Amino acid sequence: MKKNDDVLNNGILKDDILTDLRIIEKEKVQKIRADFPFFKNNPEIVYLDNAATTQKPYILLEKEKEFLEKYYSNVNRSASKFSFHTTELLDKSRDIISKFINSNFNEIFFTYNATYGLNYLALFLAYNYLKENDEVILTQMEHHSNLLPFTYLSKIFNFKIKIWKLNNNLELDLNDLEKLITPKTKVISITYMSNVLGVVNNIESISNIVKDKGIMLLIDAAQGIVHNEIDTKKIDIDFLVFSAHKLYGPTGLGVVYINKKHFKNLQTKTPAFAGGGIVSKVNIDENLIDIGLLGFPYYFEPGTPAISQIYSFSHVINYLENINYYDYKTYEIKLTKYLVNKLQELGFIELYGYDRNEVSRNRFGIVPFNVKNVHSHDVSTVLDNYGIVIRVGHHCAQLINKKLNVDSTCRVSLAFYNISNEIDTLIQALYQVKKIFKL
Ligand SMILES: Cc1ncc(COP(=O)(O)O)c(C=O)c1O
Numbered sequence: 001m002k003k004n005d006d007v008l009n010n011g012i013l014k015d016d017i018l019t020d021l022r023i024i025e026k027e028k029v030q031k032i033r034a035d036f037p038f039f040k041n042n043p044e045i046v047y048l049d050n051a052a053t054t055q056k057p058y059i060l061l062e063k064e065k066e067f068l069e070k071y072y073s074n075v076n077r078s079a080s081k082f083s084f085h086t087t088e089l090l091d092k093s094r095d096i097i098s099k100f101i102n103s104n105f106n107e108i109f110f111t112y113n114a115t116y117g118l119n120y121l122a123l124f125l126a127y128n129y130l131k132e133n134d135e136v137i138l139t140q141m142e143h144h145s146n147l148l149p150f151t152y153l154s155k156i157f158n159f160k161i162k163i164w165k166l167n168n169n170l171e172l173d174l175n176d177l178e179k180l181i182t183p184k185t186k187v188i189s190i191t192y193m194s195n196v197l198g199v200v201n202n203i204e205s206i207s208n209i210v211k212d213k214g215i216m217l218l219i220d221a222a223q224g225i226v227h228n229e230i231d232t233k234k235i236d237i238d239f240l241v242f243s244a245h246k247l248y249g250p251t252g253l254g255v256v257y258i259n260k261k262h263f264k265n266l267q268t269k270t271p272a273f274a275g276g277g278i279v280s281k282v283n284i285d286e287n288l289i290d291i292g293l294l295g296f297p298y299y300f301e302p303g304t305p306a307i308s309q310i311y312s313f314s315h316v317i318n319y320l321e322n323i324n325y326y327d328y329k330t331y332e333i334k335l336t337k338y339l340v341n342k343l344q345e346l347g348f349i350e351l352y353g354y355d356r357n358e359v360s361r362n363r364f365g366i367v368p369f370n371v372k373n374v375h376s377h378d379v380s381t382v383l384d385n386y387g388i389v390i391r392v393g394h395h396c397a398q399l400i401n402k403k404l405n406v407d408s409t410c411r412v413s414l415a416f417y418n419i420s421n422e423i424d425t426l427i428q429a430l431y432q433v434k435k436i437f438k439l
Contacts (some may be wrong), residue, residue: 017338018417021420024331032323032417037061046388046422051195051366051395051413052221054248059319063312064250075307076277076298088305093195093299093314100317101225101240103232103257109300110310111254114222115145118239120256120300121218122149122189123272129216130186132158136381137180137188139164139172140403143195144396148222150189159186166403170197170353174205181209187216192224196395196411197353198336198366200228200230207236221294222246226415227325227365248320249313253306263296275302328416335414335423336364342427348372348439349430352404368395368409371430382436386429 033039033090038047038055047055067089073080075087081164095105104109111117130136136150140163154161162180167173177188193200203219210217222229225242231239237259244253271278271293278299280292293299335361351366371379376392383390391411394401402406412426433439 006356011312012162017334017341018420021331021334021338021406024334025419028328029331029419030416033419035059037317044387046386046415047420048412048418048426049389049391050226050415050418051246051411052249052391053245054226054367054415055417056250057248057316057319059315060248060250060312063315064308067308067311071311072308074304080295086307087208089311090305095308096256096314096317097310098257101230101232101257102234104260105270107232107257108257109297110305111256112306113242113245113254114220114243114254115254117256118145118189118218118220119149120272121241122153124159124269125187126153126159127214127270127272130157130159132164133184134159134186135162135182135184136160137162137164137177137185137190139190140166140399141172141194141197141199141397142189142191142399143222143223144398146189146191147399150187156372160184163399164188166400169357170400170403171199171357174202174209177206177209181213181215185210185213185215187218189218189220191220191222192230193221193366193398194397195223195366195413196368196397196409197399198363198368199353200224200362200364202362203237211236223366226296227329227332232259238262244309244313244316247316247317249408250306250309253309255368255424256300258296258300259298266296266299267293271299271302273302277304278302285291305403325416332414332416333359333361335418335420336367338420339412339414339423339426342423343367343369343430346427346430346434348434352409366411368404368411369408370406370439371433373436373439376410376435378437379410379430379433382433383426383429386425386432388426388429390426 007056018194035057036055059127071089073083073086075090098105111120115381128311136159138150138161151161164172164180165175190201192203207217216238219237221240221242226246240257243254245251278294280294283290340354340359343351348371350370350372355361370376380392393408397409
């Protein structure tokens with residue numbers, strides 16, 4: 001690991017990086033690619049849009065099919081042995097998924113995606129914790145899914161939103177956080193990793209700053225968990241949210257972690273969503289509302305959950321554990337370094353953040369850029385002709401664009417199954433952009 005980091009940080013041994021990448025690709029990454037049917041079925045496509053969503057391993061398709069063919073019924077409510085068994089499978093799956101972030105079975109609940117999880121938590125905090133003039137800190141690098149729920153609710157519940165701004169390195173400076181915090185600060189809600197800049201925030205230090213001040217820490221881990229290990233026992237986090245589909249899992253499934261210290265008095269709190277499956281008793285009359293709520297996690301899961309998706313996702317998690325998924329982080333960092341070097345060599349690319357900072361464990365995997373004097377949508381049209389899938393636009397994080405002084409960027413986002421050849425294809429296509437637009 002040390003040697004690898006040295007190679008990256010020296011920034012001189014470009015050929016060594018390629019040689020190194022090719023060895024890892026041959027020994028490990030090609031085997032991984034064989035686990036994903038997408039690559040066999042689309043040999044002409046170069047998929048570099050992993051921050052939007054990731055491709056799916058065979059195990060996901062197999063387990064989804066197995067579940068629907070053999071075990072399908074509703075869960076939690078029925079008295080039949082068959083449905084009990086399905087509920088057991090669901091419970092086992094919940095256990096596996098919770099362990100992935102080193103939490104417990106009864107510390108996670110399921111939603112549709114990260115966006116729904118973030119909305120749930122914003123509502124839950126507004127209903128039960130936030131008072132008039134309280135302050136919620138968000139950051140300039142937030143995805144709209146974290147930014148907008150709190151912002152809308154601030155108008156109704158009259159709490160204040162404060163934005164932790166990016167510095168000129170396009171990072172969040174911890175000193176600036178200290179300056180923003182006041183006795184009225186109740187929540188800080190922050191992304192673990194920027195979906196535009198590739199910056200990984202130091203959530204351990206942030207947790208250390210806020211935890212003695214009674215401030216609740218909410219982590220949007222939609223991107224962060226894809227590239228960085230999370231240990232909820234090591235870092236004191238109050239809430240954490242991610243989507244299964246960005247972590248090689250199914251769509252329609254989000255995961256929310258709540259630190260068990262918040263389970264106290266749950267019965268006296270108002271759930272953000274209510275309905276079937278969360279109550280022990282309901283008695284409502286003209287002058288009476290008497291509702292008994294179930295405990296965690298059922299309290300947070302009204303309605304039928306995404307049963308087969310939870311099951312198949314737990315098998316994706318097993319797959320990731322078996323291949324020591326997070327060991328690929330070093331490979332992803334090297335691949336990013338290779339990409340950034342190549343983009344810099346072109347001479348007609350504007351890089352954001354990577355123009356003034358090294359690729360490192362705190363900035364990798366996601367690379368925003370523009371081709372000078374060419375709109376990102378035109379770039380994407382040319383790349384599309386070469387089968388290259390990237391994302392262009394504002395990436396649902398428009399506060400960043402204001403800082404960059406642009407209205408859109410091209411974004412390449414890598415996953416552990418990408419290879420150096422794919423980056424070479426991208427670079428060749430960018431030469432075509434140069435030719436077409438006579439740069
Ligand atoms: C940092 C971040 N947060 C939240 C989301 C929302 O995720 P989803 O669309 O799965 O709800 C995204 C999606 O791109 C993201 O990148």
